[in-house]
Amino acid sequence: MIIGTAGHIDHGKTSLIRVLTGIDTDRLKEEKKRGMSIDIGFAYLDLPGNLRAGIVDVPGHENFIRNMLAGIQGIDIVLFVVAADDGVMPQTREHLDIIDLLGITKGIAVITKTDLVNNQRTKEVINDVRKLLRGRSIESAPIIPFSAKSGEGKEEINKHLERESQRLESLKEKAFFRMPVDRSFTIKGIGTVVTGTVISGAAAEGGKVCLFPVGKALRIRHIESHGKDRKTLKAGMRGAINLPGIDKSEIKRGDVLTSPELGKTTQWFDATFTGAPFNNREITSGERVHLHMGTADIIANVYPLGKKKLTPNEKGRITLKLSRPLLVMRGDRFIIRDYSAQKTLGGGQVLNPFRPHLKKRELTGYFDLLESNNPVKIAPFLLNKRGGSMAAGELAEILNLPEKLLIPLLEKNSLFRLSGENLILEKSLEDLEKSIINVLEKFHDDEPSQQGMEAETLLQKVSAIPMRTLFKEVTENLLKKGTIEKTGDRVSLKGRGRKLSPFELENRKKVLATVEDKGYQTASESYITGHDKNLKACLAAMAKEGLVLQISKDNFLAKEPFETAKEKLLTHFNTKETISIIEYKNILNTGRKGAILILEYFDKTHLTVRKGDERVLFKK
Numbered sequence: 001m002i003i004g005t006a007g008h009i010d011h012g013k014t015s016l017i018r019v020l021t022g023i024d025t026d027r028l029k030e031e032k033k034r035g036m037s038i039d040i041g042f043a044y045l046d047l048p049g050n051l052r053a054g055i056v057d058v059p060g061h062e063n064f065i066r067n068m069l070a071g072i073q074g075i076d077i078v079l080f081v082v083a084a085d086d087g088v089m090p091q092t093r094e095h096l097d098i099i100d101l102l103g104i105t106k107g108i109a110v111i112t113k114t115d116l117v118n119n120q121r122t123k124e125v126i127n128d129v130r131k132l133l134r135g136r137s138i139e140s141a142p143i144i145p146f147s148a149k150s151g152e153g154k155e156e157i158n159k160h161l162e163r164e165s166q167r168l169e170s171l172k173e174k175a176f177f178r179m180p181v182d183r184s185f186t187i188k189g190i191g192t193v194v195t196g197t198v199i200s201g202a203a204a205e206g207g208k209v210c211l212f213p214v215g216k217a218l219r220i221r222h223i224e225s226h227g228k229d230r231k232t233l234k235a236g237m238r239g240a241i242n243l244p245g246i247d248k249s250e251i252k253r254g255d256v257l258t259s260p261e262l263g264k265t266t267q268w269f270d271a272t273f274t275g276a277p278f279n280n281r282e283i284t285s286g287e288r289v290h291l292h293m294g295t296a297d298i299i300a301n302v303y304p305l306g307k308k309k310l311t312p313n314e315k316g317r318i319t320l321k322l323s324r325p326l327l328v329m330r331g332d333r334f335i336i337r338d339y340s341a342q343k344t345l346g347g348g349q350v351l352n353p354f355r356p357h358l359k360k361r362e363l364t365g366y367f368d369l370l371e372s373n374n375p376v377k378i379a380p381f382l383l384n385k386r387g388g389s390m391a392a393g394e395l396a397e398i399l400n401l402p403e404k405l406l407i408p409l410l411e412k413n414s415l416f417r418l419s420g421e422n423l424i425l426e427k428s429l430e431d432l433e434k435s436i437i438n439v440l441e442k443f444h445d446d447e448p449s450q451q452g453m454e455a456e457t458l459l460q461k462v463s464a465i466p467m468r469t470l471f472k473e474v475t476e477n478l479l480k481k482g483t484i485e486k487t488g489d490r491v492s493l494k495g496r497g498r499k500l501s502p503f504e505l506e507n508r509k510k511v512l513a514t515v516e517d518k519g520y521q522t523a524s525e526s527y528i529t530g531h532d533k534n535l536k537a538c539l540a541a542m543a544k545e546g547l548v549l550q551i552s553k554d555n556f557l558a559k560e561p562f563e564t565a566k567e568k569l570l571t572h573f574n575t576k577e578t579i580s581i582i583e584y585k586n587i588l589n590t591g592r593k594g595a596i597l598i599l600e601y602f603d604k605t606h607l608t609v610r611k612g613d614e615r616v617l618f619k620k
Contacts, residue, residue: 001053001165001236002197003045004072006099007081008089012112014041015148016081017057020157021045040182042195042238044226047162052226054197054238069292069335072098074180074199076236077164078107079157080138084117084145087125088132094344097276100137101347102333106164107138108157115147136277176402177201177209177259178329179239180294184251191221192248194257195240196295201259202234203241208260211243211251212327217260218243254296256327262397265325266353271334272371273304273348275313281338283310283345290341291320293334299323302336305363310346317367318348319355328353330400354398356385375399375406376413380425388428389470391421419473432474435462437483437493444496451545452490452497489546507538508547515548515558520565520590522555522597551601565598566607578614 005013018024023043041057058072072078078099082092099107109129114122126143133139142160146153179196187193203209205223210216222242223230233239241257275283283289285308291300304310305317328350335347351370358366369378382398383390396403410416410423417424439461443453453461459471475491478484485494500508514528529535543550549557568587572579585595599615602608608615 001047001051001077001161002056002075002238003053003077003079003161004056004075005058005079005081006072006095008083008086008091008095011081011083011086011089011092012146012148013079013081014057016079016110016112016146017041017043017055019148019151019154021055023055044238045158045161047158047165049162049165051165052228053161053165054226054236056197056238069098069297072104073102073292073294073333074197075104076106077161078104078138080107080109080141081112082109082125082129083113084111084122084125085113088128093132093278094276096132096136097278097344098335098347101274101276101335101344103137103349105137107141108160109133109138109141109143110153110157111143111145112148114145114152115149175200175235175400176262176329176397177203177257178262178327179203179233179241179257180296181251181255181257182253182295184248184253186248187242190242192243192246192251193240194243194251195238196257197238198233198235199294200235202232203257203259204232205230209241209243209257210260210262211246212256212258212262213265213325214250214255215263215265216246216250218246218257254294254298256294256296258327261393261402262327264327264354264397266328267322267325268319268355269322269328269353270317270319270351270355270367270370271348272351273302273310273316273318273336273346275310275315275346276344277313279343279345280312281343281345282312283336285309288339289345290337290339291322291334292337293326293328293332296326298326299339300336305367317351330398352398356382358385375401375409376415379410379423380415383423383425383428387470388425388432389419389422392418392423393421395423422470424470424473428470429474429477432462432470433478436474436478440484440491440493440496444493450497451487451500452485452492454546455486455489455491458491487545503534504538507535508542511535511539511542512547512558515556516560518558519594520557520561520588520598521594522551522557524554525556526554528556549601551597555597557598562598566602569602569608573617578611578616579608580614584615 005017007013021043043055043057045053045055047053056072056075080096080099082088111122111125111129122145129143133141144153144156146157178200179198181194181196183195185193203220205220207220209218209220211218220241221244223233224240225233225237230239283302285303286301289300289302291298300323301321303319307316310316330350330352332350333347336345337343338345351367366381369381372378378399379395382395392403392407396406399406407418411418415426417426436458439458440453459468475484479486482494484491485497487497511528515523525536525539528539542548543556547559549559549562551557565588569579569584572587581592581595581599584599585592588595599608603610606618609618
């Protein structure tokens with residue numbers, strides 16, 4: 001369990017934590033000197049049931065709201081502090097807005113400094129706080145008077161925290177591991193250490209994690225949680241993780257440690273939005289704001305759905321454009337403050353970190369689906385936008401639901417099927433099969449003299465957003481059923497393609513045998529045909545059908561050695577950034593001419609780019 005504080009400056013949050021735990025969360029010299037919290041501080045509290053709760057103490061001054069927001073996200077229960085002498089103050093209200101917008105529902109309202117006032121004043125403040133909490137997410141929070149001097153209220157606060165700890169659910173432990181980083185430092189003899197609150201999932205000593213947004217893979221050497229060595233770190237725990245292979249300067253507050261299977265950041269996401277209750281300022285479309293998510297604070301532009309502005313306290317749907325990439329997951333809560341960082345404007349919850357290409361008329365239905373919170377309803381829409389198929393891991397990341405939970409959920413429904421690493425809509429298979437047959441029928445009607453349609457052309461014709469894996473599966477099924485037939489790279493309906501004569505078939509065998517015999521050494525037209533007109537026509541037809549590859553004006557290569565040559569090149573680039581002609585010649589164990597011609601073909605088809613005497617992979 002993670003406990004957090006909230007409340008106005010100098011209302012006794014740090015003193016409250018010191019009495020509850022014996023730990024002073026003001027660790028900075030400047031904090032000691034000024035007698036106020038500047039940055040987030042940390043402590044722990046041992047509760048019955050062998051539970052060690054983490055505590056995040058946040059600053060209350062308006063100048064340090066940014067630090068407050070970095071600490072309060074991810075907490076399970078809030079200690080909402082109001083001093084009996086001051087009563088409700090500006091940051092009391094703003095912090096309560098933030099608690100509300102982040103969806104924190106468990107809390108205790110603590111009336112501190114009761115030793116400085118009489119009983120009547122304490123009762124007045126209790127009544128003010130009770131009114132303040134009406135209609136808020138922590139409306140049912142108990143209100144407990146407390147004195148750091150006498151210890152009044154300590155026992156009651158501890159009892160309530162103990163009760164709440166027993167009610168907490170552990171569903172977040174089944175999700176992807178994520179820990180927003182709030183500090184990074186170096187310990188002599190140990191190396192780089194990062195600290196944070198685990199908001200979901202679990203990580204283990206010796207396990208792999210990834211640091212975002214840089215996307216760097218790392219290994220966990222050691223874990224500590226509140227001074228104790230741990231083998232695992234789970235949702236709802238604060239921890240310190242020792243990471244070899246990275247310098248502390250490469251890590252900053254706002255970065256996130258994640259499960260290695262998460263692989264994408266975003267700069268656009270769709271979300272719900274609720275205006276802050278105490279805000280009286282509207283938000284205009286395209287306005288620049290501060291976005292606070294996890295421990296990150298970045299500049300973003302906000303775009304209300306179908307509106308030019310959002311009025312104060314309005315609920316709505318928005319798209320946010322971020323100034324830099326961020327790891328964002330469905331369900332994440334965020335806070336928006338104005339560009340000057342003076343006012344909390346509102347907050348919301350992420351619906352989709354990776355919006356698909358949408359038509360204007362689809363937007364309302366799309367948001368309705370996302371807000372239904374039903375993966376079985378959302379998944380078909382997202383799969384249809386990809387032509388009916390999507391990698392299961394990618395869909396799992398969009399929905400923020402690990403594959404081990406998502407796949408059984410979807411497979412219970414007859415709409416879906418898992419094929420290899422891809423989830424497929426059954427209806428998409430049926431529709432694609434009909435589309436292939438219709439396209440081929442039209443082709444044969446228009447081109448009766450042709451043997452068939454090129455597979456790549458057919459792929460483009462049947463779907464605006466074709467999925468190669470889906471297309472391959474459907475064509476293989478149609479081949480097995482005998483609905484279509486394939487000759488080289490040409491596809492035709494059974495019995496509709498032009499039939500080859502025995503003479504043509506024999507010529508094809510001759511051409512193919514001659515080209516294959518050359519291996520990686522290309523063959524010229526004259527070498528293959530011997531200037532025979534029939535063999536020339538045969539070679540031209542086979543090149544058009546993809547049975548042999550014409551890699552230059554007068555050089556041909558058999559398909560199988562070409563594919564192997566391509567595979568060996570890509571394998572080389574897995575470990576090296578460049579390749580020379582000599583290196584490639586040696587890899588293929590062939591002559592210099594063949595290696596040059598193949599590399600030049602890869603340059604022409606944008607697989608590689610020549611840089612001096614070497615090649616590098618082409619990057620779009």
